[in-house]
Amino acid sequence: MAALFTPFTIRAAEMRNRLWVSPMCQYSAQDGLPGEWHHVHLAQFASGGAGLVMAEATAVSPEGRISPDDTGIWSDAHRDAWAPIAAAIRARGAAAGIQLAHAGRKASTWSPLTDGRGSVPVAEGGWETLGPSAIAYEGYATPREMTPADIDAVVADFIAAARRAADAGFTVLEVHAAHGYLLHTFLSPLSNTRTDEYGGPLAGRAHLLLRIVEAVRRETPDIALFVRFSASDWAEGGWSVEDTVQVAQWAADRGADFFDVSSGGLVAHQRITLGPGYQVAFARRLREAGLAVNAVGLIDSGAHAEQVLVDGDADAVMSGREWLRDPHFGLRAAGELGVSDAPWPPQYARARRH
Ligand SMILES: Cc1cc2nc3c(=O)[nH]c(=O)nc-3n(C[C@H](O)[C@H](O)[C@H](O)COP(=O)(O)O)c2cc1C
Numbered sequence: 001m002a003a004l005f006t007p008f009t010i011r012a013a014e015m016r017n018r019l020w021v022s023p024m025c026q027y028s029a030q031d032g033l034p035g036e037w038h039h040v041h042l043a044q045f046a047s048g049g050a051g052l053v054m055a056e057a058t059a060v061s062p063e064g065r066i067s068p069d070d071t072g073i074w075s076d077a078h079r080d081a082w083a084p085i086a087a088a089i090r091a092r093g094a095a096a097g098i099q100l101a102h103a104g105r106k107a108s109t110w111s112p113l114t115d116g117r118g119s120v121p122v123a124e125g126g127w128e129t130l131g132p133s134a135i136a137y138e139g140y141a142t143p144r145e146m147t148p149a150d151i152d153a154v155v156a157d158f159i160a161a162a163r164r165a166a167d168a169g170f171t172v173l174e175v176h177a178a179h180g181y182l183l184h185t186f187l188s189p190l191s192n193t194r195t196d197e198y199g200g201p202l203a204g205r206a207h208l209l210l211r212i213v214e215a216v217r218r219e220t221p222d223i224a225l226f227v228r229f230s231a232s233d234w235a236e237g238g239w240s241v242e243d244t245v246q247v248a249q250w251a252a253d254r255g256a257d258f259f260d261v262s263s264g265g266l267v268a269h270q271r272i273t274l275g276p277g278y279q280v281a282f283a284r285r286l287r288e289a290g291l292a293v294n295a296v297g298l299i300d301s302g303a304h305a306e307q308v309l310v311d312g313d314a315d316a317v318m319s320g321r322e323w324l325r326d327p328h329f330g331l332r333a334a335g336e337l338g339v340s341d342a343p344w345p346p347q348y349a350r351a352r353r354h
Pocket of ligand 1: 024025179296297321
């Protein structure tokens with residue numbers, strides 16, 4: 001019996017196993033609308049045995065996109081474009097999730113699929129970026145310090161996005177508070193030097209995220225609510241895993257169910273120690289504090305993912321690039337672990353070796 005292939009249920013979300021697809025931007029949307037690329041890309045992971053397929057960082061407002069080619073969910077047309085994608089994921093037996101995001105001071109950048117680097121000028125289709133303070137990510141345009149009205153608008157955008165995502169058929173919503181995007185810049189003292197109720201001590205810097213968690217929970221009571229954190233800025237004077245534990249506990253008190261533990265992305269001068277499972281210890285620290293978590297980052301085999309669970313480091317594992325290398329990673333991992341009731345689509349049964 002493999003721990004990786006035991007089910008996990010959170011509210012309306014039923015995950016048939018604990019090997020999940022991490023959110024991955026495709027930079028392939030038009031006006032924020034997902035299209036046939038996203039449909040095929042995401043549905044194939046469900047056919048490939050994933051327990052949960054998390055759609056990419058999806059902007060709650062046009063100015064919340066990382067690049068002009070990012071997906072969004074700021075109108076009913078976006079909701080309607082996502083609905084068949086969520087249905088295709090569910091029809092193939094996986095839970096459908098979507099990461100709700102605002103890129104903050106790292107918005108309005110050229111997509112990596114273009115030749116451009118850094119910020120897109122306004123004259124070329126870019127836009128003014130927002131942040132807690134007028135402090136730029138190294139090499140990018142300086143954001144405008146948000147007013148209380150800007151902050152209220154972002155909270156309203158997250159509420160509307162959550163409503164639309166739930167209506168589109170997603171049962172997992174993940175608030176993106178990692179990788180140097182808007183909510184992470186509020187959390188970290190390296191990017192937030194505000195002196196009002198959204199800055200200063202930890203509770204102040206966490207205030208915007210906690211408002212959003214509370215409001216999304218109220219708006220969509222049945223969905224599984226995840227928060228992705230960067231558990232470390234990997235930089236002197238930055239956000240730490242102990243800060244993450246405290247704010248995750250506050251978020252859990254306000255209705256967050258589950259924490260997706262990543263790291264980094266806030267500053268270009270970060271010094272990350274990379275290696276297999278390099279973020280697992282962060283997940284374990286949150287789990288020791290009584291929180292439900294997934295580990296993510298360089299976990300590329302069924303055996304490694306299984307070990308993370310057996311060791312009690314996490315409740316589930318997300319992988320990103322391994323699913324790109326092999327969209328049937330879930331079926332392969334099940335074979336590797338000798339799972340007899342692996343989620344092979346009946347159409348593919350003749351290809352099964354075990
Ligand atoms: C192409 C690509 C796009 C990504 N886009 C996102 C994203 O939209 N949101 C996010 O939180 N992380 C994003 N990430 C990070 C992944 O979700 C994941 O955390 C990271 O790749 C580490 O896991 P891995 O070693 O299994 O790939 C992206 C990674 C890749 C490779």
